Amino acid sequence: MGEFRFMQGNEAMTEGAIAAGARFYAGYPITPSSEVAETSSIRLPQVGGLYVQMEDEIGSMAALIGASAAGKKAYTATSGPGLSLMAENLGVAVMGEIPCVLIDVQRSGPSTGLATKPAQGDVLQARWGTHGDHSIIVLSPSSVQDCFDLMVTAFNYSEKYRTPVIFLSDEIIGHLREQVILKSPEELDIFERPEPTGDPKDYRPYDHSNGLAPLSHFGSPYIFKVNGSMHDEWGRPCARPDNADRIIRHLSEKIEAHAEEIAITRRYNMDDAEIVLICYGGAARSALSAMKKAREEGIKAGVLQIVTLWPVPDQEIREAIAQAKTVIVPELNLGQYIGEVEKRNEKNIPVIGVNRIDGQPIVPAQILAEVEEAAK
Amino acid sequence: MIKDYLLEEKLPLFWCAGCGNGIVLQAILRNIDKRGFTRENTVITTGIGCWGKADDYVTTNSFHGTHGRALPFSTGIKLANPSLNVFTLMGDGDGITIGGNHLIHAARRNVDLVAIMVNNLNYGMTGGQYSGTTPKHAITKTSPYGHVENGFDVCKVVQAAGAPFVARGTVYDVVQLDKLISKAIDHKGFSFVEVISPCPTHFGRSNKLGDAPKMMQWIKDNTISQEKAAGMTRDELQGKFVTGIFEEREQEDYSTAYQKVIDSLRGGENE
Amino acid sequence: MKTQKEITISGVGGQGMILCGTLIAEAAAVHEHKKATLSSEYGVETRGTFAKSDVIVSDEEIYFPDVTEPDLVVCLHQVAYARYSGKIGDALLLFNSDEVAPDAVAQGPQKGLPITQMAKELGNPQTTNILTMGIIAGLTKVITPEGAKEAIRKFFQGKSDKVIALNEKAFDRGYEEGAKLQEDAI
CATH class of the missing domain: 3.40.50.920 (Rossmann fold)
Structure with a gap:
């Protein structure tokens, strides 16, 4: 049985992330998402996790990806101006195929815009915010219950498809308070990152010829390289045209080919x-x-x-x-x-x-x- | 064996003849080997630029991210798993120019990692434009009439930002460099080593400093020990590279401090 | 028959409208097992500019969480009063007469109560928001005093018994005034 609570959307996102197994948050506070940071700073150490406030959203996104590569489910929360800064390293998560969840509580833009007012102006930026061809998963909640339930889905998709997932909320839902049932662990399906098997010497984190390769974590016997530059199956730099073609198609197809499976309506x-x-x-x-x-x-x-x-x-x-x-x-x-x-x-x-x-x-x-x- | 940490199939190194990067990489790997760090429990993060290619040649875990962001990537890695040995390799572009904000905050935050900034006084990889350490009057591809800005004294910046270990060496004095890196590894907390290194292809050529050996000589001639520098005026120190350990003090690192918070909330219970 | 009650609590930032609205909506959801939402509007400044919170309590699913057909609008500041006076049809506009100078000729039903003065008489002007909560409860009956007090006790958990007792007293004082207003209306 879950726990019946009256809660704010932003707060329920934190609870959803923790329920999904997230134990790392790196971020930079920004209206109207700051309650995610604040509640995370309270809740994460209570469950043995870690909250770190970085110097900006560029560093936040980098720390998030680093933590995920080291084996922690990781998330951050921001709003438009921060999303623009995160766009840089969002590309590293895409290219390195590192799971993480980025919450965007949308506010009115462009630029600083109307900091406290709702908007849905980041729909296309969420899709194409970082440069280059790629695909991405974007989920949009419409209730405080969604903030909890869908956050679990966001982490599951992120781990399953080895991709950043953008949790595209807005000020209306982020600051809305209503009832929510915080489901208990046994009521939730949590997708855990599969560990590689076989001889560590043969581990190739970017060889997707037999389905998506499992992602190891730093510190495991499966040594690996993450590379934001074009890379081969091992993560080593590789500028061969056929390799670039393979990688870019893969980054798009690993998501688009599963669109029906990922679709929630x-x-x-x-x-x-x-x-x-x-x-x-x-x-x-x-x-x-x-x-x-x-x-x-x-x-x-x-x-x-x-x-x-x-x-x-x-x-x-x-x-x-x-x-x-x-x-x-x-x-x-x-x-x-x-x-x-x-x-x-x-x-x-x-x-x-x-x-x-x-x-x-x-x-x-x-x-x-x-x-x-x-x-x- | 240092060779265990070198990805031999990627050799020879792509760096120009006379570049100091190979010397620094060797010094780092020698120290990793000496301590018996394994390839599994070591992570080398790099930025972008000539020195940012260093991860191509190592057999340890590595993370090659974006320009200037190696430190925040390392921060996430180390905080997520404090048992890892994390080395952050940056150039002067990464370290103090585009990534300057990350550098000062990393120094303040005091995450237990080793940061090694190779300073070759310009952007080598992109053809020799000026960086945040290019000295005044120097000629680069984007300061063709002489640089009108001043370069950073990076160690002073990092020291002022609160790093508990700050040192500078050069690729000319490898014995000293080995020692500085060794001390940086042993020091718990954020340990910063700046290494002065020649870029004969761009900085050297643009400023008529001669070929690779002459540029090495130029570094040697302009290097002054910290002890000797203590008695010199600001004007006398203009254009000199002061070497030594500028800061070495105990300070609780981030993970230790945060673990105390966790323990206080959970009564020592952990996941 | 409208099964939904819509209440706006308005003023300027820092007057505690969000807490007041949250506790009403929370009490309705948790203790009365109703559907309830709390949405708010505020400016970039923490203090001093127009802010409001909208409480909706219903037997059915609430979709749009902002008040569109108010049953009651509470104005705790002149800025808020100016926004709503004459613009809310037949809904009651309740204002804090210590803060608001009402229009000479007001359209629609309006009622002033010296909420600040009442709070001061209780010994602490900071109880204004809980007092307002009591007035709204007494007037609209969207929540019971029992449910309200449980929400109050939960919010002030960890504070001294004195603080909790003071706020419960503030609620009761407000509830009494609200109930009187309702009787007057009938």
Whole structure:
């Protein structure tokens, strides 16, 4: 049995990370994510873990990756300005295939923007924030319960696919307080990093010819090299064109080929829905409220909530478009995820964005007005 | 055997003839060997640049990250597993220029690791542009009319930032260098060694310091022991490399201090 | 029939609105087994600019966590009063008359209580937020005094018995005033 608590989203993320087995946090406090740092500094030493506050987000991301390479599940939390700094070493985690979880509690940007106000402006930066071709997993919570449960999923995906995972929250969910059940360890499925087997001399951490190679940790008999530069199966530098081609394709395909497995979506009143709201994160709650009111008015509205933003849940979005007369995409940005919907709109139905960028949440009435208009 | 730590199939070293990097790498591996550190319990982290390629040649665990970030990578590695022997190799670009902020905070944070900064007074790998240690008036690819800025005295910076062990040597005096690295390893806490090393290909050529042997001579001629430097004026010390141990004191390292926090909360119980 | 109660507690940063709202929502969720949310809005300054917390208590799932159809708006500062006065329809606007000078002709129902003075009379002006919590509970009945006090005791856990007793007393004092207001309304 879990523990019933009334808790803030940011705080539940810390609990989720610890439940997932995370024992290392390196970060730099920033609004509206600082409660993750604060609660981590309290909770981690209680469970034998370690919190370290670095000099900036560049160093934070580096320490995180170092700790993970040394065998600890590790996480950090930031917001837009910090994400921009973390983008550099996020690339090292991608290239070195080092698991870690980066929480971004989105606030209004660009630059310092509106530090305390919600936004969902980092959706594309989460996907492409670090340079070069790669793929990445991005999860978006919409409740305090998600902050706990999905955080466990984030660590599981990170370890399973040897990739950084971005936990893309927003100020609405990060600072929301509501009930949450902190599940007990026996109720959780935790994916542990598989240890290499066989002769340590033959250990090749980047030989993925037989599925993803297990990642060892520094200090084990399996010595290894992490290399942010292009490398061969051993992690040694290698500039051969065929090797570069192999590595870059692998970094993308190891995630994209498992997109359906990684995809998490939620369907609300979708069975007969003609007007479909495709949404995520804090804005999903506005959409759900609008959907409920629309149903009270007799409008066949439904919600497809995208929890795994990247890789894109292709099938689920295509199915929603197939059944819909109109798709509405509410986002706290000028339309970042709507592009993914439009890409799949072969039926050429109306795809309408409801966008808000003034630092205020989208109120359900804004979405309802579009739903009512579409239902005419 | 030092050879046990060298990845022979990667030899010969790619560094230019007359470069000091090979001398420093040898001194480090000699000391690792002398202590019997295993390849399994040793991690060498590097930055980017000529010296940042050092990890290519070692058989220990290694981490080749991003420019200037070797210290924060090492911080995470060491804090996650304090039983590892962590060596952080940086150039002057990594160490004090792009990574200067990490360096001063690492000195203050006092994580138990050895940081070795090879200072060749310019960016060698990218063709000889100026760095944070390039002296005033020096000619580089980006200071073609003479450098208008002053270079850092890196040891003073690290000392001021609170590191418990700070030393400087040169690749000319290998006996001294061996000793400094040895002491740095034995010292618990953040131990910093700066090594003055020639870049005959770029810095030497741009400043007409002659070929590799002449540049080695130039380093020798401009090196002054700490004892001798004590009696000299600031002007007299201009352009000189002062060598020796500038700081050597006991100070509780990060992991020890943090473990006390954990123990106080858990009554000694650990996972 | 609306099964959802929506309450806004507004003022300027530093007046303890988030604690007040959190304890109400927590008591509703943990002790009354209702659905409850607390969302807040604040500025970059820790003190002095407009801030509010929105409490929603419901028998059903709460989706949008901000107050859109308020049942009660509490204003603890002039800045907050200026934002809400005349703009919340039939909902009751309750203000701290020690901090707020109300409009000469106010639209919609409004009521002032000398909350600061009441807190001072209890012996500590810092009890304003718990006193406000009591007023809201007495007025709206979204939580019971028992549940509220459990939440208060949990929050002040580790503090002296004196502090806990003072805050419980502040709640009771507020609850009494709130209940009176409700009777007046009927």
